[in-house]
Amino acid sequence: MFEIRPWDPLAYRRQTRRSTLIIVATFALLAMLLANAAVALFGEAAGDNFRWNLGGVLLGLGLTLGLVRYRFLAQPWMAAAIYGWQLKRSLMRITNVMHHVSSGVSANAPDALKLLRFYHLGMAQMHLLDGNSSDLGQLSRESEEHCQRMAALGLDTDQPCLNPAWIAAVKQAAASRTPT
Secondary structure, eight states: OEEOOOOOHHHHHHHHHHHHHHHHHHHHHHHHHHHHHHHHHHOOSSSOOHHHHHHHHHHHHHHHHHHHHHTGGGSGGGHHHHHHHHHHHHHHHHHTTHHHHHHHHHTTOHHHHHHHHHHHHHHHHHHHHHTOOHHHHHHHHHHHHHHHHHHHTTOOOOOOEEOHHHHHHHHHHHHHHSOO
């Protein structure tokens, strides 16, 4: 279950830039070292060494991916990037079923209403973290209207957690509405 947590946008951007630079520098260093080593070990002085260069770069990419997966993800300097990825992944899960969410919201289905509220909160945070204030205005109006609708139905408007059961319920409700 993903939960929206408060983040300072400036600190978030600073940390994600730092983690990106570390990963890019690691890849560049490994790719250059391994490409040079492959050419030195297997290449020919007067021959075409493209395949050895390419092999070294691909090996550098593989090692970088391994380092990211098994070492870097546990590091504190990756926390902002991991959070951003999880936030965007959670929003994408909702986007993938948005047509079902919209029809559920039209029918005042509580799970669909909660999903849309989480989606609005997540999108607002993503726009803030990414420094995208232009889309935030339109989202604020839609979110406020939806919030008023939820309040009128007696539903809690504070939905900082994405409950996977809501997505399943919205999909199931949509499947039961479709004629066979």
